[in-house]
Amino acid sequence: MPIRILVVDDEVDVEALMRQKFRRQIRDGAYEFFFAHDGEEALEKLREHPDVDVLITDINMPRMDGLTLLQKIKEQNIQLNAVVVSAYGDMANIRTAMNRGAFDFLMKPIDFADFEITLAKTWDQISKSKRATRDQAELSAIVHELKVASIIQKAILPSEYDAFPGRHDFDIRARNYPVKEVSGDFYDYFLIGQSRLGFLICDVSGKGVPSALYMAVCRTLIRTCAEPGTPASSTLEAVNRKLCEEDYASMFATMLYGILDTATGEVEFCCAGHELPYLLNASSGVRSIPMPRNLALGIEPDVTFHSVTITVHPGETLFLYTDGATEAQNAAEEFYLSSRLEEELAKRVGLGAEALLDGINEAIGAFVGNAPQSDDLTMLALHFRGAPASKQTPPMTVAHFSGVTPLPVTIPPAAAPTTKPTLFRRLGSDLAELEGLFVDVTEFLQQHHVPDGTVNAVQLVTEEWLVNVMSHGLEGVETPWVEYELSLGSGRIMLIVRDSGPPFDPTLHEPCDIPLDSDDRLPGGLGIELMLKMMDEVRYQRAEHVNALVMARKLS
Amino acid sequence: MMEISVTRQHPVTVIALKGRLDVLTSKNLKDAVITEIDAGANHLVLDFTNLEYVSSAGLRVLLEARKILKPRDGSVVLSGVQSFITTILNSTGFDTLFAIHPDAPTAVGAISG
Numbered sequence: 001m002p003i004r005i006l007v008v009d010d011e012v013d014v015e016a017l018m019r020q021k022f023r024r025q026i027r028d029g030a031y032e033f034f035f036a037h038d039g040e041e042a043l044e045k046l047r048e049h050p051d052v053d054v055l056i057t058d059i060n061m062p063r064m065d066g067l068t069l070l071q072k073i074k075e076q077n078i079q080l081n082a083v084v085v086s087a088y089g090d091m092a093n094i095r096t097a098m099n100r101g102a103f104d105f106l107m108k109p110i111d112f113a114d115f116e117i118t119l120a121k122t123w124d125q126i127s128k129s130k131r132a133t134r135d136q137a138e139l140s141a142i143v144h145e146l147k148v149a150s151i152i153q154k155a156i157l158p159s160e161y162d163a164f165p166g167r168h169d170f171d172i173r174a175r176n177y178p179v180k181e182v183s184g185d186f187y188d189y190f191l192i193g194q195s196r197l198g199f200l201i202c203d204v205s206g207k208g209v210p211s212a213l214y215m216a217v218c219r220t221l222i223r224t225c226a227e228p229g230t231p232a233s234s235t236l237e238a239v240n241r242k243l244c245e246e247d248y249a250s251m252f253a254t255m256l257y258g259i260l261d262t263a264t265g266e267v268e269f270c271c272a273g274h275e276l277p278y279l280l281n282a283s284s285g286v287r288s289i290p291m292p293r294n295l296a297l298g299i300e301p302d303v304t305f306h307s308v309t310i311t312v313h314p315g316e317t318l319f320l321y322t323d324g325a326t327e328a329q330n331a332a333e334e335f336y337l338s339s340r341l342e343e344e345l346a347k348r349v350g351l352g353a354e355a356l357l358d359g360i361n362e363a364i365g366a367f368v369g370n371a372p373q374s375d376d377l378t379m380l381a382l383h384f385r386g387a388p389a390s391k392q393t394p395p396m397t398v399a400h401f402s403g404v405t406p407l408p409v410t411i412p413p414a415a416a417p418t419t420k421p422t423l424f425r426r427l428g429s430d431l432a433e434l435e436g437l438f439v440d441v442t443e444f445l446q447q448h449h450v451p452d453g454t455v456n457a458v459q460l461v462t463e464e465w466l467v468n469v470m471s472h473g474l475e476g477v478e479t480p481w482v483e484y485e486l487s488l489g490s491g492r493i494m495l496i497v498r499d500s501g502p503p504f505d506p507t508l509h510e511p512c513d514i515p516l517d518s519d520d521r522l523p524g525g526l527g528i529e530l531m532l533k534m535m536d537e538v539r540y541q542r543a544e545h546v547n548a549l550v551m552a553r554k555l556s
Numbered sequence: 557m558m559e560i561s562v563t564r565q566h567p568v569t570v571i572a573l574k575g576r577l578d579v580l581t582s583k584n585l586k587d588a589v590i591t592e593i594d595a596g597a598n599h600l601v602l603d604f605t606n607l608e609y610v611s612s613a614g615l616r617v618l619l620e621a622r623k624i625l626k627p628r629d630g631s632v633v634l635s636g637v638q639s640f641i642t643t644i645l646n647s648t649g650f651d652t653l654f655a656i657h658p659d660a661p662t663a664v665g666a667i668s669g
Contacts, residue, residue: 435580456609456640459578463611467579526648527612533647 002032003123004049008042008057008069009035009085021112031119039064039072046078054122055082056106059093067093070100081122085110146181146209153182153212156219158189161354169262169387172199173353174380175361177324177373184211185322185378188219192259193228200257201320201380203274205539214251218243218297222257232257232270233307236297240272244301250537252298256320263387265314270307272297273543275326278342279310280317280349280356286342296541299550301490314386317356319345323543324377328364331371336364353381420489421448429470429480434463441486448488454555457534458486458493461551464527465497465506473501473547488555492536495551504547505540506532557581558607560588567630568667569597570660574606577614585614589621598630601663605636610644622653631655635663 007018015035025031034049036042038061046052055073059066066084073082084097084105094105103125104118160174174187184204192198202218204211218239225238236257243253254274260267269277269289273296276288291308312318321341328336344363348356357379364377423444427433441462445455466482474480483498509528532538537552558581559574569592577585592600600621604610622632635657637645645651657663 431579438576438578438580453640459609460611460644463578463613467613526615530612530644530648 004032004052005054006034006052010061039069150181171353171383177377180208182212183376185376186215187380197260198226202255203322204253232268233305236270236305240297243298252296254296265312268309278319282350286345312384318382320380322378324375353383356381420487422487425484427482429474461531461534464531469499493553498548567598570601572603576609578611579613582613586617599667600632603635603660635660
């Protein structure tokens with residue numbers, strides 16, 4: 001697209017001069033000239049060619065002078081960049097022209113080199129403002145799309161309120177408060193046949209649109225895999241395998257999935273790295289339900305998930321939540337923590353699902369105050385009333401409901417049994433412990449014929465991350481510990497490091513562009529940059545006050 | 557584990573490293589570098605021919621040495637860098653801060669010549 005220039009001058013030979021001077025640019029399509037001999041003719045030309053970009057105008061002209069022309073252009077709101085040509089030293093006119101919106105000025109006689117510079121500068125200004133207008137338009141389109149996405153997302157989740165109006169044997173409610181327009185958290189509940197209720201709460205890594213898309217995938221997969229007769233653990237194994245089959249840009253999700261047998265009150269829970277649920281009982285209060293944590297979904301394809309089965313008695317309520325509750329922060333950056341959550345739950349043990357959720361939300365809101373919400377918050381409450389009295393209840397079930405504190409029936413070992421070669425070490429915060437670990441890592445990898453280059457890379461990641469955790473992350477921590485787990489399998493090396501330090505996500509580390517030899521350069525950044533470069537995947541998770549960094553490198 | 561051997565060829569000192577330059581051994585290199593600079597070395601050749609591994613702790617010693625010697629018109633150069641360490645130097649941009657020579661005699665020659 002050529003730059004369209006309208007030159008206004010009463011001297012008749014200007015046109016010939018310009019066409020001669022810029023013949024090359026005109027031929028190449030860089031400039032397109034229009035000419036007028038006074039202000040009135042210029043306005044006519046502008047009506048004929050409304051797409052003129054630059055106006056170059058003389059000041060003294062018959063019929064309508066240049067300053068009046070500028071005034072008219074301003075009044076008629078014609079969008080272009082004007083440059084005035086004035087006699088040397090004519091500051092009064094130049095100032096008036098600038099006040100009327102001229103972008104720049106040129107002195108007579110026109111120096112053509114200067115003319116071209118001015119034109120380039122003007123063009124630059126035009127491009128910038130065009131770009132800004134376009135960006136603005138794109139931005140409003142995105143904002144609009146996000147609003148639509150938010151509506152769609154809300155629509156695919158079941159009602160937060162009375163989702164099963166015909167059912168009197170249980171009452172299930174949820175609340176979802178995203179930080180951004182769309183949420184990475186979600187909840188879901190659905191009937192599996194007539195006597196089973198599937199319910200879940202899920203927290204996808206990250207926030208915003210990517211998380212929301214991943215959330216939609218998770219939700220579809222679980223609805224597809226949750227068939228009658230399939231245990232919760234097998235459902236999550238299937239969902240996990242599907243998630244691992246595709247490369248979803250290093251995303252993962254923690255999930256707590258339960259299946260309630262509405263006739264007996266039995267609930268099979270399967271936890272994929274999620275916060276554990278609470279059971280509320282009017283007489284015995286609030287208790288966390290212990291169960292194997294398993295690994296989050298979307299990290300390792302061949303994981304066996306272990307579940308636990310408990311019995312919920314009529315009148316009891318299950319409470320599920322995402323870390324948006326316990327990690328809600330107030331203005332002093334204090335966390336809400338599970339201790340506060342438990343206190344507030346205890347005050348509300350006798351309430352129904354609806355009142356419980358609203359009460360907890362209010363309590364968290366009161367704690368957070370005016371501080372901005374830091375993470376998506378989702379809560380789910382399932383109040384069990386039991387089978388309707390009209391139905392014949394088998395006597396065995398009555399005995400089952402005899403007020404004994406519910407205890408998990410089976411708790412399999414926390415770590416999934418594995419046949420993968422694994423090196424596991426637990427360390428404190430003393431760097432001297434690393435010497436033994438480095439030797440063990442080398443031996444372990446060499447035993448399994450891992451090539452030297454890869455051994456060095458794993459050593460580097462081990463060193464950089466453990467030094468960071470031990471010398472910074474665990475500083476002042478009451479019981480400092482680090483768990484190091486290195487394993488080989490599925491054609492890759494997996495490294496999982498857990499520690500008891502405060503939250504720190506190295507994947508949020510931004511590459512530093514301060515020169516390496518500058519005094520302003522932070523000492524820690526280099527190691528993390530190196531570490532991230534050595535691995536194909538690095539994912540960070542925080543749960544139950546423990547940092548977990550999961551890293552993988554393909555074995556070529 | 558790292559072994560250090562020092563050869564003084566005034567005003568150049570060659571510090572040859574063998575083994576691993578990591579968080580546990582970088583202190584030893586730092587001490588050797590300071591000793592040599594205090595003894596009047598203005599140019600350091602760090603010979604990596606037998607060095608297998610380097611981490612950010614080791615890289616930091618390189619930067620510190622360079623920071624001391626640069627204002628004195630001195631220099632720090634590397635020689636005999638092995639493949640893993642080359643990757644590390646390239647991916648951190650250290651290859652733009654330190655001249656790298658194929659071996660120690662070439663490095664000494666380049667400085668003296």
